[in-house]
Amino acid sequence: MPEFDVVVVGSGPGGATAADILTEAGASVCILEKGRNHLLALEPPFAGLGRLSNDEIKFQRRHFLGPDPLLEPRTYRHSAADGERRVTGDINNMPSTVGGAGFHADGKLPRYREVDFRLASEYGPVEGADVVDWPVDYAEMEPYYAEAERLIGVAGDHTGNPFAAWRSGPYPMPPGADMFLTTLTVPAAEQLGYHPYRAPTGANSVPYDGRPSCNNCGFCAFYGCPIDAKGDPVAMLRRSLARGRCSLRPESVALEILVDGGGARATGVRYLDADGAEQTVTANAVVVACGAFETPRLLLRSGIGNSSDRVGRYLMFHLQTIVLGFFPFNVHAYKGRDVTHLMDDPIVGDAETVSVARAAGLPFLRGGIVEHGGSGHPIMEAMHLPPGAQHSALMAESTTRDKMVAFTMQGEDLPQPTNRVDLDAGVRDVWGLPVGRITYQPHPHDVLCSHHWAPRLEAVLRGAGARGTSWVTSPGTPGTIAPDLHPMSKHWMGTTRMGVDPRTSVCDPWQRLWDVDNVVITDSSVFPTSTGYGPTLTLVALAARAARALAASM
Amino acid sequence: MCRVGRVALQFLTEHEYDVVRRLADQLLPPHGEFAGGGAAGTADYVDMTLGAFDFDPPRIWAGGPFSGRFGGDASFDQFLPLSRLEELAWRTRIEGSRGEAEREWNGPVRGWQEIYREGIAALGDDLDLDRQPELKQLLFEHACEACYGAPEYGGNRDLTGWRAIGYAGDVQPRGWTDAEVTSA
Numbered sequence: 001m002p003e004f005d006v007v008v009v010g011s012g013p014g015g016a017t018a019a020d021i022l023t024e025a026g027a028s029v030c031i032l033e034k035g036r037n038h039l040l041a042l043e044p045p046f047a048g049l050g051r052l053s054n055d056e057i058k059f060q061r062r063h064f065l066g067p068d069p070l071l072e073p074r075t076y077r078h079s080a081a082d083g084e085r086r087v088t089g090d091i092n093n094m095p096s097t098v099g100g101a102g103f104h105a106d107g108k109l110p111r112y113r114e115v116d117f118r119l120a121s122e123y124g125p126v127e128g129a130d131v132v133d134w135p136v137d138y139a140e141m142e143p144y145y146a147e148a149e150r151l152i153g154v155a156g157d158h159t160g161n162p163f164a165a166w167r168s169g170p171y172p173m174p175p176g177a178d179m180f181l182t183t184l185t186v187p188a189a190e191q192l193g194y195h196p197y198r199a200p201t202g203a204n205s206v207p208y209d210g211r212p213s214c215n216n217c218g219f220c221a222f223y224g225c226p227i228d229a230k231g232d233p234v235a236m237l238r239r240s241l242a243r244g245r246c247s248l249r250p251e252s253v254a255l256e257i258l259v260d261g262g263g264a265r266a267t268g269v270r271y272l273d274a275d276g277a278e279q280t281v282t283a284n285a286v287v288v289a290c291g292a293f294e295t296p297r298l299l300l301r302s303g304i305g306n307s308s309d310r311v312g313r314y315l316m317f318h319l320q321t322i323v324l325g326f327f328p329f330n331v332h333a334y335k336g337r338d339v340t341h342l343m344d345d346p347i348v349g350d351a352e353t354v355s356v357a358r359a360a361g362l363p364f365l366r367g368g369i370v371e372h373g374g375s376g377h378p379i380m381e382a383m384h385l386p387p388g389a390q391h392s393a394l395m396a397e398s399t400t401r402d403k404m405v406a407f408t409m410q411g412e413d414l415p416q417p418t419n420r421v422d423l424d425a426g427v428r429d430v431w432g433l434p435v436g437r438i439t440y441q442p443h444p445h446d447v448l449c450s451h452h453w454a455p456r457l458e459a460v461l462r463g464a465g466a467r468g469t470s471w472v473t474s475p476g477t478p479g480t481i482a483p484d485l486h487p488m489s490k491h492w493m494g495t496t497r498m499g500v501d502p503r504t505s506v507c508d509p510w511q512r513l514w515d516v517d518n519v520v521i522t523d524s525s526v527f528p529t530s531t532g533y534g535p536t537l538t539l540v541a542l543a544a545r546a547a548r549a550l551a552a553s554m
Numbered sequence: 555m556c557r558v559g560r561v562a563l564q565f566l567t568e569h570e571y572d573v574v575r576r577l578a579d580q581l582l583p584p585h586g587e588f589a590g591g592g593a594a595g596t597a598d599y600v601d602m603t604l605g606a607f608d609f610d611p612p613r614i615w616a617g618g619p620f621s622g623r624f625g626g627d628a629s630f631d632q633f634l635p636l637s638r639l640e641e642l643a644w645r646t647r648i649e650g651s652r653g654e655a656e657r658e659w660n661g662p663v664r665g666w667q668e669i670y671r672e673g674i675a676a677l678g679d680d681l682d683l684d685r686q687p688e689l690k691q692l693l694f695e696h697a698c699e700a701c702y703g704a705p706e707y708g709g710n711r712d713l714t715g716w717r718a719i720g721y722a723g724d725v726q727p728r729g730w731t732d733a734e735v736t737s738a
Contacts, residue, residue, distance in 0.1 A: 036637055051634060053618030054724030057703040061695075064615055068643040073660065177732035215729025226619035226726045251637060274637065329738070334721070336735040378721050382582075382698035387690075392585035395702075395719050402720070428659050430639060 004030045004247075005554060007269050007283040009254045009298065012100020013536055014522035015289030016233030017151060017543040018550075019240040022287075025551035028245045030281050031237075032271055034294075035066045035097035037250035038224065039234055046238045052224035056377045059223045065104055066096035071430040074293070075437040076486050079418065084426055084437075087486055091438055092317070094291055094490055098250050099224070101291060101490065102232040102536065106221035106338040107202030109154050109231070109537040110369060111145050113165045113347075114138040116531040123363040129414035129443050130314065132528045135500050135509035136545075138165055144541035149200075152231035152540060153208045156200030163195065163344045176205040176214055179336040181405045184327075185372045186341055188463035192456075196343040196372065200537075202231025203337050209235050218334040219377075250274070253431055257286055257302040259516060266304075266519045272431060285518040285550060289543070292492035292525035296421045297436040299496065299506075305513040310506045312421040314494035315438065316530040317487040318368055318410035319446040320474040321454050325405040325461030332402060333374015341372040346409055346453050347532040356452050360444075367449045368410035368532025370457060375401045405466065407457045410491060411450050412532040414443040421495050440475070440487060447477045491535055496525040511546040520546050564605020565667060571597045573674050577681060578697045581690075588718035589711075591697045599700030599709035600693070604648060604667050611635040614644050616706045624728040630706040666692060 005027035008015045019029045038051045058064045066072075074093070075085035094101040115122050117134040125131060146168055148154075155173035158164075175198040178186075186196045203214040203225075214229040228234060240246040251274035258267045258280065268282035288295050296312040299305045346353075346367025357365040375381065381401040385394045397403075424437035450473050458469040476485035498521075499505025502514035511526050513519040522543035524535040563571055578591030588594070606613040615634045622628025636644060642656065650665025651657035673689025683690040700709025702716070704724060710716065716723045 036640070048619075050629065051618045053616065053620070053630065054726050055616055055618070055630070055704050057699050057707055058615045061699055061703075062614060063643075068640065070643045070646055070663070071639055177735040180736055180738055183736065215727070216732065216735045217726050217729045219724075219726075251639075276638075330720075335730040378702035378715070378719060379698050382702050383695065387581040387694045387697075389583060391582050392588045392590070392718070396586055396588065398719055430642070430659060432659065 002268065002282040002284050004028045004281065004283040006285045006287055006550070007032065007281050008287040008289060009269060010100060010289035010291065010294070010523065011098050011233065011237060011248065012289060012291065012523070013102040013233050013540050014543040015100065015287065016102070016236035016240070017148070017540050018287045018289060018522045018547040019246055020151065020236040021544055021547035022551055023240045023243045023245045026245070027551060027554060029240065029247070030283065031246065031248045032252040032254050032269060032281070033098050033248065033250045034253050035095070035250065037098040038064070039098045039103070040238060042241065042248055044242065046241050048228055048234070052226045054217055054219045054223070054226065056379045060379065065224070067093055069093065072096070073427055073429065073435055075424045075427055075435060077437070077439050078441045079439060085424060088427055092487055092490060092492065094293070094492065098237070098248065099233045103224050104222045105490070105536060107231055108339055108342065108371065108534050109149070109152065109200045109202050110342065110533045111165055111167070112138070112531050112533055112538055113163065116529070117141070119529055126363060126414060126445060127361070129416055129445070131414060132499060134528050135498055141541055141545070142166070142168060144545045145537065147544050148537050148540040151236060151544070152202045152537070153204055153211070153235065154200050154202055154231065154537070155205040157198045160197030161195070161344060163348050171200060173205045173208055176201065176203060176337055176340065177216060179333065179340045181331040181333055181374055182341045182372050184331070184464040185405060185460065189343060189460045191463055192460055194343050194345045194460065196341045199339055199342045199371070201337055201340070204229045211235065214337060216336045218336060218338070220338040254298055255301070255433070257288070257298065257304055257519060259304060263304070264516060266516050284554065285520065287520050287522055287547070287550070289522045291523050292495045293421055293436055295521060295523055295525045296495040297423065300423050301433065305496070305506055305515050305519065307515050308503055308506060310497060310504065312495050313417045313419070314415040314497050315419040315421055315440060316413040316415055316493040316527070317440070317475070317489040318491045318530060318532065319413050319442050319450050320489050321409040321411060321450040321457070321471060322474065323407040323409070323454055323457040323461065323471040324469060325464065325466030326399050326468040327403045327405065327465055328467050330398070330402045331374060331405055333405070334377060339371040339373040342369045344369055346370060346449070347412070353452065356448070360448055362445055362448070365445070365449050365452065366412040366532060367453050368412055369534070371408045371410070373406050373408065375404050375406055405461060405464070407461065409450070409453055409457065410489070410532055410534065411446055413446050413530045415494055415497070415529055416443055442475060442477065450477060451479070493524045493527040493530045493535055496521050497528045498526040499528060510549045511542065520550055522546050564601050564608045566597065566601045566604065566670070570670065570674050571601060573677065573681065574600050574693065577683060577693055578700070580681070580683060581694050581697050582701055586718060587714070589714050591701055593711065594701040594714045595709040595711035596697045596700040599707055600670070600696050602708035603696065604670060606648060607645060609633065612641070612644065613707070616704060620726055621704065621706070621724050623723065624725045626727045630704055
């Protein structure tokens with residue numbers, strides 16, 4: 001008799017969503033989380049622990065949310081031509097803590113559009129990429145999107161985005177306060193024919209779900225919320241625990257998914273506890289929600305799910321085009337929710353992008369949402385200025401913080417089988433396990449799109465009053481100031497793509513491993529394509545859908 | 555030489571403390587209201603960091619949720635305990651791997667204490683940091699943290715760094731009003 005109905009590996013948005021829905025349905029759930037618990041007490045009333053703070057040293061410099069790159073390095077290379085690796089250390093690390101990556105995000109939570117689920121049908125193939133349709137469409141996803149918005153608590157204006165997909169109702173909350181900089185950038189964008197709108201955001205604009213409204217402290221991205229106003233997974237975990245059927249085990253490192261003798265059924269998970277002692281937890285099903293880096297690493301280590309040779313492949317990041325505008329006055333981007341407006345125009349495209357795509361032999365040119373935001377806090381600025389005579393004067397002038405507006409375009413990254421996560425046996429983590437290796441380079445489409453949109457976004461910033469502009473990309477692209485820069489985006493997708501054919505996908509349309517169908521993946525690794533929107537809301541909606549299906553089957 | 559708010563040095567010698575103070579002024583010199591990296595407390599920050607494990611809990615992560623500067627009970631100065639593995643990581647980073655197998659699963663690690671001690675010893679009387687690039691890089695990072703981070707870590711004395719750039723710092727639990735967010 002298994003100890004639990006389900007063991008969930010990972011307590012981020014995907015794992016927390018699954019736990020919430022499964023416990024609501026009556027299932028007993030054990031959540032294994034590799035990282036520390038800084039989020040909530042594990043005894044009633046599951047209050048916050050009071051460890052989160054507006055502290056740039058703790059969160060940005062000292063790995064408070066983990067993973068510490070000394071303990072858990074990663075390796076990176078552009079391609080096999082680089083040899084085994086070219087970088088070892090912190091490569092796009094996502095928080096490793098109770099609450100996972102939901103903890104650090106600034107909570108921009110747009111839905112995808114109808115066409116995003118059927119790119120191949122709509123546009124046809126792209127040379128060098130493996131563009132496919134999703135095995136689910138928007139109409140099926142819509143109720144789950146609505147549920148995800150309720151679970152997380154999303155504030156937004158459902159009338160604001162002319163390109164948005166249809167929806168069954170308004171957002172659970174109205175939008176919060178517009179940042180000052182958007183009073184400059186929004187009119188400038190509209191003047192040039194673009195369509196900025198108030199960003200759907202997982203930060204409470206009014207008290208919601210027993211949590212207070214956001215007070216605009218400005219420490220959203222890469223920080224936890226000290227007052228519980230952010231839609232991180234705290235509410236879902238709290239509900240799961242309160243039902244009395246959930247055991248949350250922090251500092252528990254999943255070593256291997258256990259399968260029965262035939263290899264077709266998972267029986268539980270072998271893991272290391274906080275003291276480093278090996279433990280086993282048994283369950284009728286295993287939900288894997290470790291993120292698109294750790295999930296394939298766990299599957300590869302376990303030797304399951306890979307009959308298609310697709311585990312780890314089709315790794316996608318958003319190609320970030322970061323366009324900077326330098327203003328002659330302060331824009332105080334440190335006040336507010338980091339980003340309060342988006343625009344979808346580069347995803348939707350126009351006559352000019354169609355023309356550029358055709359000239360390049362591409363069926364489309366799809367960028368991503370443009371986030372209207374600013375820069376970070378002063379240590380970050382200080383670190384990027386040259387030391388010496390001018391440093392303190394430049395800090396006082398604050399051209400790159402208080403006087404800077406940043407547009408970030410989260411450009412669509414086309415799926416390529418050679419972009420992947422695999423195991424690097426030459427480097428070990430603190431537990432002695434081979435680390436994950438990223439092999440990645442963007443598709444020519446992504447680079448072309450970035451270079452097409454950067455000057456257009458610079459024009460918006462000049463129209464808003466910027467005296468100077470510049471731009472960079474992440475990862476680096478030819479002709480930019482850091483062409484070899486590895487991706488900095490925290491938007492990890494792909495690596496266990498779902499599909500309708502077990503020969504070409506890892507998961508079925510319900511996110512179950514084709515090979516071991518009581519293992520369900522509920523993170524963004526199942527995404528077949530990346531679109532140009534932040535992945536969190538969609539991964540939560542998919543997790544809700546998959547968890548409901550799992551609950552119904554038990 | 556004037557040290558404020560500290561009874562004794564944890565790791566640095568008096569000589570090293572004085573050198574770090576002077577080097578911090580090279581990297582982040584005085585300007586306007588900013589008293590310079592030395593006067594802002596960089597040497598205190600570095601000493602507290604290098605001697606973090608002389609304290610219990612170690613001075614790695616300040617507490618939360620509030621400092622008290624904008625209301626609420628002050629708790630930044632109640633540092634948080636580390637887990638077993640976090641202690642391993644931070645001891646390795648600060649003290650180096652020292653040939654201990656437990657710290658060298660991917661090979662030897664040179665610690666910050668060594669970098670400071672050996673780098674300062676190798677400096678000439680002219681304190682030319684360009685001849686010690688490893689020390690220069692590390693001290694620059696620490697000086698930025700010291701001058702523009704929360705003062706509970708030992709730097710940003712009298713909030714000189716934040717005041718000089720018109721930055722409020724940690725504003726919880728007050729936050730900013732909607733009007734402050736939206737207006738110029």
